[in-house]
Amino acid sequence: MKGSVLLFLIFICAFGTVSHAQQKIRLNDNWEFLKQDIGGVWEAVRPVTPGNPESVPVWQKIKLPHCFNARDAVDPDINYYQGPGWYRTQLEIKNPYPNGKTLLHFEGAGQKTEVYVYTTKVGAHLGGYDEWTVDITQAIEDFKKTDVCQKRFKGHIPIEIRCDNSRDLETIPSQLSDFNVYGGLYRYLNLVYEPSLSIDKIFASAKIDDAGKQGELQIKTRLYNPDHVSTAEGLIKLIDPKGKLVVQKSYKLNNLADDAEIGSFRVKKPQLWSPDAPALYTVEVSVKYGGEVDVQREKVGFRNFEFVDNGPFHLNGKRLLLRGTHRHEDHAGVAEAMTDSMMHQEMQMMKDMGVNFIRLGHYQQSRTILNLCDSLGILVWEEEPWCRGGLGGKVYQDEAKEMMTNMIEQHYNHPAIILWGLGNENDWEGDFQVYDKEKIRTFMKAQNELAHRLDPSRKTTIRRCDFCKDIPDVYSPSIWAGWYRGLFTEYKKTSEEEFKKVKHFFHAEWGGDSHALRHSENPDKALSNIKAGTGTDERLGDASLYGGAARASKDGDWSESYICNLFDWHLKEQETMPWLTGSAFWVFKDFSTPIRPDNPIPYMNQKGVVERDLTPKESYYVFQSYWTNKPMAHIYGHSWPVRWGDAGEEKMIKVYSNCDNAELFVNGKSYGTKKRNSQDFPAAGLRWMVALQNGNNDIKVVGHKGKQTVSDHISQQYQTEKWDKPAKLLIEKISDENGVATIQIKLVDSKGVQCLDAVNQVAFSLTGDGTLMDDLGTSRGSRKVQAYNGRALISVKTNNGKSVVGVQSPGLSTVFLNLEQ
Template identity: 50%
Template sequence: MITSRLTRNWEYVQSSLGGPWEAWRKDKLNNHYNLAWSEVELPHCFNGLDAMDPDVPYYQGQGWYRTLLEIDNPYPGGRTLLHFEGAGQRTDVYVYEDLVGSHVGGYDEFTIDITDRVLQGNFPSYYNGKIPVAIKCDNTRNLETIPSDVSDFNLYGGLYRYVNLVYVPAVSVETLHVVSTATAERAEAAVHVKLYRPGVSDDSQVCMRLQVRDGAGRQVYTTELEQAAWEGSWVVAEFQVEQPQLWSPDTPNLYTCELTLGEGAGKTVHSERFGFRWFAFERKGPFYLNGERLLLRGTHRHEDHAGVGAAMTEAMIKEEMKLIKDMGANFIRLGHYQQSRIALEQCDELGLLVWEEIPWCRGGLGGEGYRQQCKDMLTAMIEQHRNHPCIILWGMGNENDWEADFSHWDENEIRAFMRELHELSHKLDDTRLTAIRRCEFCKDIIDVYSPSIWAGWYRGVYPEYEAYSRVGFEGTERFLHVEWGADNVAGRHVSKPYTGFEEIQRGQGADERDGDYLLTGGDPRVSMLGDWSETYFCDMIDWYLRAQENMPWLTGTAQWSFKDFSTPVRPDSPIPYLNMKGVVERDFTKKEAYYVFQSYWSKVPMVRIYGGGMDVRAGRADEAQLIRVYANCASVELMVNGVSAGVRERRVQDYPSAGLRWSVGLQPGVNHLVALARDEQGVVVAQDETTFHYQTEAWELPAELRLTAQTETDGRVRLEAKAYDKHGVFCADSAVRVHFGLAGVGRLLDNLGTVRGSRNIELANGRACIYVDPRGGKSVASVYAEGLDTAFVEIKG
């Protein structure tokens, strides 16, 4: 098998063409009727920017791609394939004007065999022997497909995962699965192989050589055999490994199974990695991996990134997964769809246990085509990702009790179909368990259930988190709490975070209910009444993680979500259309919450002074200020302007910040803090420092905005807006919504869904910024807020 990524030499047009001929018409007619094709590089998402546009809905429709391929298959009688790692949401593939294959579903992989049309030829001579390929991606909403567009994420369109050109011989491997069981003493495995041989009708002999190697490259098993070609999946070998190197989050040991098929010019090699491990969700008890209790410390991931939408490159995905592992996580739920093979490979390598699910998300239950898509995507997910040892749970759906897309609603019908998916999952893979989140009337059907517990955000209060969790635990056979957290605006810090818990109903559960995500209406809740600050979020995380250390029955939890992400159902967020529950921003910039998780989960020494990125802190001159530090070390010493404020020992149950907090006096103006973290022997093993201005002047309501422009070393211009009262005092807590604008040759670098890349945004602690590409000319930038005069600044290129 020979594989090459097709990343370059693509053109794209966002339009619904009248037919595939329009993709090629300009080549024959000398640019008459020319569409606005532009050069793009794959992966490419045609909602990379408009998903975060505050003024217009994101585009849902057709997007067309075209390229010319040089085909040179070296295998006699071989097949030429286009392998798609994922494309949204419905895909048609054309060779010149002829449809050669289609796929429904935006997240599972699929392969289109273009061999016969390539061999047929008859392409225009002006392509000089190259093969014209056009691909239509369509994310137009269709109620009879999944996921529902009332889901809390965008249904992106485009070739947003890699496309590969693949050459295989006439007989090749379609799938290879290594199915194993293991103990500490011995592992047993069977190798299941399915062949791909269209057009080969005879059962001629197939020569095979199988080799299995451990992570160091040592051979642990080999065999050679000759067998008549077969239909379906067949066990080609079974083997045992004594004293296997087990896979776990601390020791993610991987083995490689390599199958050489055929010989001579038709020889091809297929390789798959796998691992040995066993796990158990104890009934009414904790989670065990390889016989030992493991508290699952998790988060969630969407395939979504600033400026590119779903079109994350391999480098981006690797960076994100490394950040998750460095935070100290050992578990991740991939929400709410099958994700890139690259993400799963990283989970294998880094040691991150996985819950992966199909996108039956909200909306109800459609007809036969809808149900078949669910089954097809479940089958594809299991067949394509079965070898990954990181996966322990196959998710059957998410929030399937959320009615929306159909006039009919029948709980019994949903239950029956959920059971069908559960049984199909176990038929396809009996080595893993099934799971769903938030569908109480289906919780008895699947193996592992997560009720909705949003204590301290959509319902309830976080000091009662343990009680809510215990109720959820008692109400199901195998309990796992996924999805908890709070929206938090990067850079928004408060001295006294929201604690108006007396306004929140008690004893009514902590489950999110339809409409709770809205900022108006419904019962009082922190998401509506709170300050959306990083401070509140850190307090909540601190409480949750401290509590989890003393819940011996707990399997684990997963915070929602690791990174801020775009969503069409949240237009009123401080950054419109952004779910802001991330511990990092949409461009990987860390928020303070990242360090709180590290202080509990990471084994690498770390220390962080809360609010380390704050330029201004405010208070009275004679008022002591609370300084909190997060660390995973034995003790921390805080230095304030060169003078020690004392040493504090870290005590997990001393809330907040595990006892690492100081009440100190600050001098008006510039202050410098240093935190020295020490191990049990008193050796400094980590250090953090920050410098800020301490503002003692009191301020009134904002009366004006001031706008400044600063040219950066990379040529961009940084615009910063600040709010001041009528006396000219900086309003250090202002959260008014501002709007940036630009006139001239420059370009605002906006629609990124970050606090530095959004033209419509609420101030964080009295300020907001955005960048401009001046493009070598003059522009005038502006910023305004309701009730305040517009401020201007000139930008010179």
Template identity: 60%
Template sequence: MRNLLLTISIFICSGLQAQNISTYTQRLNENWQFVREDLGGIWEAVRPVKEGQPEALPLWEDIELPHCFNASDAVDPDVNYYEGPGWYRTKLHIENPYENGRTLLLFEGGGQKTDVYIGTEKAGSHVGGYDEWTVDITEQLGSFPSDFNNVPLSIRCDNSRDLEMIPSDLSDFNVYGGLYRYVNLIYVPETYISQVHIQAVIGDDEKTGQIKIDGLLAGDRSNKTQLKLQLFNQQNELVEEELINTANETFERELTIKNPKVWSTDDPYLYNISIELTVNGQRQKYTDRFAFRSFRFEEKGPFYLNGERLLLRGTHRHEDHAGVAAAMTEDMIRKEMQMIKDMGANFIRLGHYQQSRIVLNLCDSLGILVWEEIPWCRGGLGGAIYQEQAKRMLTNMITQHFNHPSVIMWGLGNENDWPGDYPEFDKNAIRAFMSELNDLAHRLDSSRKTSIRRCDFCKDIVDVYSPSIWAGWYRGKYTEYKDVSLEEMKRVDRFFHAEWGASSHAGRHSEDPDMGLEHVRTGGGADERSGDAALVGGQARVSRDGDWTETYACNLFDWTLKEQETMPWLTGAAFWAFKDFSTPIRPENPVPYVNQKGVVTRDLTPKESYYVFQSYWSKKPMVHIYGHTWPVRWGKAGESRLVKVYSNCEEVELFLNGKSQGIKKRDAQNFPAAGLYWNVEFESGKNHLKAVAISTKEKYEDEFELDYQTQTWLPATQLKIEEIEIDKQYSWIKVSALDQNKVLCLDARNKVSFSVAGDVQLIDNLGTPNGSRVVQLANGVAKIKIEKEGERYSVAVQSQGLKTALLTQ
């Protein structure tokens, strides 16, 4: 275990929470300045500035942390996102309460290369955008003996392209720059606890729990140290207490407790640990959480948690959000993770890099099992510097996140069969390095499994392998899912299906979602191959030839979920991805530079597909009529139209315009919508739908109104623009595609561009369907929000081949 204690891992939160090494901790969120360019040297960041003199350059902007270089330009449709250096600066107020204590800066993550300066003196550096790291600034503070209220802290971050760094810039996500995770100021005594690893194992009799604790001390080791160790249950009741005396750099202790309670996805029971250090009359308190649980992947079979089969129902997460990119606050992260749990997920793959401890803490407390991986992603294999970074990040990931009971797999890479960064692509070299990482991971942590996704020539190296299966999107049809998965399962010892799904443009729906897909071939496998993700060339496929409707995506999800329920050998699967996210390699998508495979948009607005998953996975009763984001349906007068209801309740009754359409009983194997579907005849114009679900004699309801359009339309010839006022400050600008008869063209998918002039600005660069100034129409309509700064302004909407629409106030 001692070789695990290679890095300092700290998480900042209150009470007996995950890994907090000091009571004296402060998040440095406010009073920062930033400039997105390089400086000539550190003196430019700290030199005295007099207003109006040349020394005032460059111009710094006031910001708060967390902060990302690319909060806007990652999804700007007109530019490549910025990759280069940027500088941050602030003044520290130092009040270390410990005599001869140490002052630390903890970086929870920052991209991608970071240098730290106190005054003009360099205090530390780090390479890698996703692991935590700490800089001891005690010695540098000696240069400021008389003014601890204004200690200059300057930080240079750099996300420039670098072929000797991971991840590859060929990755399907932005390699962000900035201090996009929290920075913390920490005070500790001259001798302090820097790391603790906890292994909790249930005894064979299931009536006892063995706890092995390994700790690392840092700082001055000239004096003996006393440690007071306390264990508490989830109710904060004292379970065990011991005193430890040590004169070494490490300490160990093994404890046994009676009748341990296990952690599970339904009941994530956590124990708390407190270790109080006393040396020379000074005290430090370390707190953390841990849990008892066991798991196994049966060879050629399912997954077991605490001895019982558990179908892993999962998704994926990128650290990305509208308006802030990677700089998600704790509140944003908490909201997202709660939505994932409310959807019914019990598993998540953190793609494609180690993520914030806030995420891991929430997985622990919410009951979400985790596959976490290092960012060795695409491009091939670099040289010695590249490989050293990968090994260092793997070591850091395991040592820093070792105590989280939610983690069951350490991912070693993603799509490492994808060439492009180097003239040569050497499969044997990749295999050799993958083996080296696999051995390292097992040495660091023998209790968890290793895993990779999509690198067939390395599938025999790791413990758990996920092939590429995209039935119904990049290859084949979704009805092939079960057969293809069974064949892939037979090729490896332990199979898991990571990444499946479909892109959907939120707000786009279809009365015939399979139209035009008759040329998609079946029987040739459903893996993603070179060029399949492109929107041009290659064989017929839904990703290129489909219309990216929510309707089709829901059908694909619905079919696949019902099949997964009937695959007794399946360990589990994780659809890609929970939330739409930015990517530099998809400029032609309906929302430019956004991967739209999420079941929520980039601002966490649920798409219809969110409720498909909830209907299969959630244990909390729910009912949702498909089409809340489908305001206008169409067809002939008197023509039957399908209405689907997603629910996990036993039976549902549907009402159209107050009249019952009958009661349907839920049957998970009755596609679509588990049998909760009706063919109804809408009236021309306004219609009201209401669904009443019954579960254990309780009623749950959902309802909304829609228009039914019976007028047919010709190709679009004009754009209609209108302003819909929200309040005195904000309005929606809505554009509609009309034909020569001014009939709404409900299948129009034209790309439109919004622009403004005068006392107004667009609320754009959010990477959402309603927050991009360039976007494809959804059922003939698009909209964007404006902020009004006065009474005189103009808005224009352009689309190739159509006359520009103008609105002037």
């Protein structure tokens, strides 16, 4: 098979029989895509003549994974595409098993999918987030018998796939959700060769006693048995984290129709799985029939956990404060079609920030993410995509049941998972004419019972549906202190009040938006207009930038400065809440959404501590200073080139660090050493008041943690010259490297002084040979964006040619810049 493929070859030797190689091949290359519907599958396979003007429509060559909405999800001028799209390829089939099966294994495709071999429909699936397979064995054999197979396709097998993310009220998640419902083959697609009898699933339940000295492993299996074989035999192996065989056992089955218990083991003093030491054992199960052997391997971990009644969370018998975040499957330039390397980078950045818990919002996510959570030591809340909008009819409810079932069965073995989410914000009405709380409660109870029946070992949970809070095991209310309601200083009091209302409390979703590269000398100014004591819960309309009560989400400056203060306060308070199970701030990475067109970056939810391309914001280091042990120190303001104020005015310089103490130097002069105290807000006491000099200032910090020393350094300009309102735009090229030119626009007053508080929207355009690097959903990669401190940036791929960059802003004259190589 041509192109780059991922090929797993497993040679099995069991009972004296050597099987053929079991193959799983990632189908990444040699695809074509059409972003529209066609009259029928025949239009995807009919013969065409090169150069024939009737050979329409035109398909584009792409690689998988691929998302319809890689760019239009954040196009500021249009709604993102929701509709059908087609994919096609040709496969060379080489199944090594004489009586084997050939399958297509989808790791996820959005949202309704149909699969064809030539013109024969072989399968369909509803739901964009669970895994599924299609057996194409018979369709291949039938097609091989046709003349067209050899004469036109030279023995290759044409595959066509139709994906559709059209709006449909009777599917989940709701279109009212604060994220895009993407379309496409946005997770990996695999070609799988299996023997006639193979393993479909392994269910491995690893337990330990309360003392952690005795482990027990119970194993069930479900076989893929389309030929209705009646008996089989196999082998089970347990391998420890270092690769040493712990035990093995053979088994025989006489009933292959149902899930079968095939073995159990006791393990003395197992290595326990935890965030600090995520020890993973391997369970290997093989099944033999007719001289052929199939094998599967699963990772498991020995650990126990407890949500103490009206108390904290325990892992392996000890209190663990869950330090969490959230994740959407979304990334600059590719939307949901993230590669393994992108996902690994993202999860490693979370771990490096100190995260030990994650809520995967609001749907089953890629197997790659769950594997990374297991290996990195990040506990997981994973939930079905019943999100907002109310409750639909039978099709809607059947889909929810199936997706809950698939999620639990497909991710059953992951030791990282401790919570199954039943839904999100199910009190949010709007999709249906009738909104019936009792029907929602009834269905929530059914889903809760289903989750416990499928997996008695884990807990269930929901976030924000007060009239259902008694149903799941763990409940998370709405507390958005300092953003959607109230002041962030009210966080602890509100949390204590909510904690007393339920048996098991967790705080999912808190934080706020920040426009990357925007900073403020007075970030808390808007708080003076917000009335305390009116609640901190999110309510309908609070995300709007217009009307309603005063709130930071509407009246604040959306600066990184403000959000750092909000995070800093929450984190220092959490250290004084011994009853707290934990919390998860919303969200690790900025992500696209169809319901926020007026944000500083249109169609972006900007609550991340990193941008959509994983560029860290300043707030990333606030969390790192509280949650990590490896020595670090970060001066606030790496992305703040110019500060402002009066001559001689003292300015606060903050350092976020986990060091015991730190010394600050400004322009070579020491401003003393300060000790870190987490309760000394802000910056845990590591702050200095300094009179900056007009012009450039060199700022350095040296931190000490035990015998280890770390340092950080930035340079900042200090502007004392005052400005009037923006009067014109200045455009300049500030860098040109490796074929990429970076363009900066500044807003200045009539005297040419930069307006450092200007937040005007600017719009970039380009004509010529270059390519504007826009529609990325980042502060530096958006065609329309609000200015940050009177400036905005974008990049252009010059393509070794000539181009003209244009910049517009309402009320100001348009400016242009010629780019020449």
